[in-house]
Amino acid sequence: MDSRTAAHVLAQIAAYLELRGENRFKTGAYEKAARAVQRLAADDLRPLLRSGALAATPGVGPATLGVITDLIETGESSYLERMRAELPEGLLELARIPGLGIPRIQKIHEALGISTVAELEAAALDGRIAALPRFSAKTAASILAAVGKSRASGDRRRIAEALVEAEGHLELVRAHPDVVEATVAGSVRRHLEVVSDVDIVATCREGTDPANVARGFTEGAGIREAHGVGTPSVHLTFVDGTPLHVHCCAAPSCAVATWRATGPDAHVSAVAERLATSGLFVSGDEVHDAGGHAVAVRDEPALYRLARMAYIAPELRDDPDALEIAEGDALPVLLTASDIRGVLHCHTTYSDGRGTIREMAAAARARGWEYIGISDHSQAAFYAGGLTPDRVLEQHAEIDAVNAELAAPGFRVLKGIEADILADGRIDYSDDILAGFDYVIGSVHSRFKMNEREMTDRVLAALDSPWLTILGHPTGRLLLSRDPYAIDVEAVLDRAAARGVAVEINADPHRLDLDWRYVRGALTRGITIEIGPDAHSERGLDHLRFGVGMARKGWCTAADVLNARGADAVLQFARGRR
Template identity: 40%
Template sequence: MENHEVARLLRETARLLELRGENPFRIRAYEQAAEAIEQLEDSVAERVRRGTLTEIPGIGRGLAAQIQELVERGSSEVLERLRQELPPGLLELLTLKGLGPQRVRQLWQLLGITSLDELEAALREGRLNQLKGFGPRLRERLLRELTLRRHYRTLRLLAQVSPIADELLTRLRQHPGVQRAEQAGAIRRLHEVVDCIELVVAGPLEAVQQVFALPHQRTGPHGETLLEGTLPDGFPIRLILTTPDAFGTTLWWYTGSAAHCQAFVQAYGPPTPCSEETAVYEQAGLPFIPPELRENQGELEAAAHNALPSLITQRDLQGVLHNHSTYSDGRHTLREMAEAAYHRGYHYFGIGDHSQSLTIARGLSITEVHRQQQEIRALNEALAARNFRILSGTECDILPDGTLDYPDEVLAGFDYVVASVHTRLDMDEKTATERILRALRNPHVTILGHPTGRLLLRREGYPLDWSRIIDACATYQVAIELNANPQRLDIDWRRIRMATAAGVPIVINPDAHAIEELDYVRWGVAMARKGWLTPDACLNTRELDELIAWFQQRRPRT
């Protein structure tokens, strides 16, 4: 078990103890143990093997025994007992902003509330109005967040659903009675979140039902047969059955957004049955429009003028610039991460470990920055024959007042600086915009990292005045990150064209905290394509020498 996983379980134990009203000193002991485990430079599993856990300050024999349990079997006797004794929904209540353990305990003991649904019902019925500590502003915030949570339950991340849809598609194609099958809907359009898996199938009903026995059957608006049901976890699935002669047109109807299809029909009339989707556009005298662009965002007009963009592909990326290692909260060493990037065909790898104030992510002290930079120089000498280079960067926190987490003399020592917000995210538009604008004025900032701080289906991003942010990035020559972590995908694809129109480059970064997360670039490229991004508008499609020249080119800033 990794250090961060052990720390997470220790924190869960602390929260459960607090919900029970246990001794605060005991609760703090678990919290301090979690912090200590996260800050370990070596593996907690190795400490268990050597029997040196008690050498860590604050960890006595009792905690060491529990940590050994966590490492060896993924749980502990104490944690399991607490989980059994307390209602399971209490931990989910703790995920709501504004609800700490004491307030959750109040809700449970005074009102019997043990789930999100019960809390929403109590709020709507006014049962919290007289409860101490639950004023109007908190009640309004909780109700707003619960409404969002209910909406989130109907959705899944593209990265979660896409592998499932691939597997279902493979099963259909392997059946001898199925002639053709393709994905459709929001998954094929590469939407960041989706509400249904849709597959278009050509083949007899009996053959398809042998693969999927879906309970509901009806006729669609164009004569196709719809089979509908859910996956075991309740997520909707729809199979659209059509004939081989109409397969292309049916695929077109069920791929494009409703707005795209409606705009097409208004301009060119409804398409006639075609076996191939390309024929739908050919009949209208248009070039093929890639599925990810079919959002009625000007793609039909661009196609009519032969002005569709040449969209970026994953092969265009020359390197990645925002990644983490064991220097901060990554799971693999700097060398391991760099080697993995090299073997993926990249020509450069940028490290961007966290800065000093983000202690929860083991941010680097200035001394540790210098030590990492020494290692980078040594590794680059060792790798010189490979046509590959490690670049020294930082993901430097934008502090609440808009200043940066390192002094300028430290920032000047990096090849580039990714400036990001990680704390005090509950900002209004004016506060958030001014905070980021001040950071952008710093002459050492190279990239604005995950600009809204959103976590898809978990947390809305803080609002920004995008016109001012993009104008500032253009003025100060700062790129905007498209963070490819499938839970972020931030900058939102809907903002990309606005940025590139102003001459602001986009950089697609995996924000990888482990080797396998380098492959997150797949999802970043998907969003970039939805945002009409071309290779020449992307920063990390540049060759190394051109990239370094861009880093070094600076206009005077005031």
């Protein structure tokens, strides 16, 4: 029994427990165990069971260990089979529809016997759902919209999840005895915010057949389907539905293979056309001259030089403008994670965070940053423990104490706030309270259903406030679950530029907002970008990497990013608006 299959079974049990209305602690125990077992990345769990290592794995308790033992010894889980007998398996598919919710699924199933997406859609269309007690035509319409969104998203996943999968797959591919190196390609390498699958290019040991090496990956544990067997490129689907494409190549072909697998197709075709003007032609994983002879391509920059272009970073390859600019050798030096000097969007236990000020500061220092800005929720966000004026003063006193402790190491904690942009565009708190903050992030957290004119006017009014330093998560989207609210983004960017307000790329992988497609336009307006991890824990600080990826896709350099500057420069930027 392999880790992936066992984790999939544990996750299914957790979903069934939630459908049965079991308490959250029990459900959470199975979810936690699923993640723990997945991280073990073992093709065979039996040795870990025998040695006691499985029982000692954090997150695996007596009940979940019993399920795993059952799987190892019999190949199936009697506990899962009992639950499948009680509840139709189709309900798990319903549970994956964003916004539907377990209580609503339970009511619909009990009242109408619905257990599949097709049955749900039919009942929403024919009026049966609207006729249920405490349901309405509006409820039915929202269910139809959720079903449509679920179909549109298909098997797509957020970049954070895909990167975790990709890193696990890399270990698997690199462990093959005939693979000398492997790299992530495709949309994950291009750092798209939502991706469909993971692509890996494997460089094979000299003298081996790439097709035979690829075949070996189709015979691994936990694989449900394999396509392309007998070719150098195989597409695998694991038992949990995760897709993986592995392309195997000889070492001399690695650069071209990686470039092609990174894509997108339009970019590859455009570069191939430019190669053709020089009498060079892409053929599979090789570049040939007019005589059909293979041309040596050491790495991707060498390939672009053959096309008479500057090297185009993977993050820019979705933007067709990069091609022409690369021909003029005028591409910018993109931001890197090492350029970041501090973070400004962080929450603590004062509101809805899980780390104290000291813990968050220590975690930021451990990551090599020079400062951290604490920006807990404001009083209007009462549901998130928003700070009353008295709590603001209490927090500022604690920050002063922490700064006194950290002065010698040269680290600083800044006094920020994520203040709600109220319905009329005012920034939460009175002027005398706002004056006490080093900087203010303004965000919309309510009234998402406003029409475009109302929402745009609301945000424009906030941008006019002299207290606002940064506009937080500007469109309010939640990837794969909530569309952006109706807002004229171009008008917002125009006003932000006019008022000198920075605009956030919120690096929470569920948000990644501002969308990278708007970032370049923000830069051309002269807007400063802030990359905020929106961290609610020490671990949440690591969200920053996703924001850096989005900033790179939006053509950001270090000079464009507020928190690539030192703390004094950040404070000067904030004071410049007051």
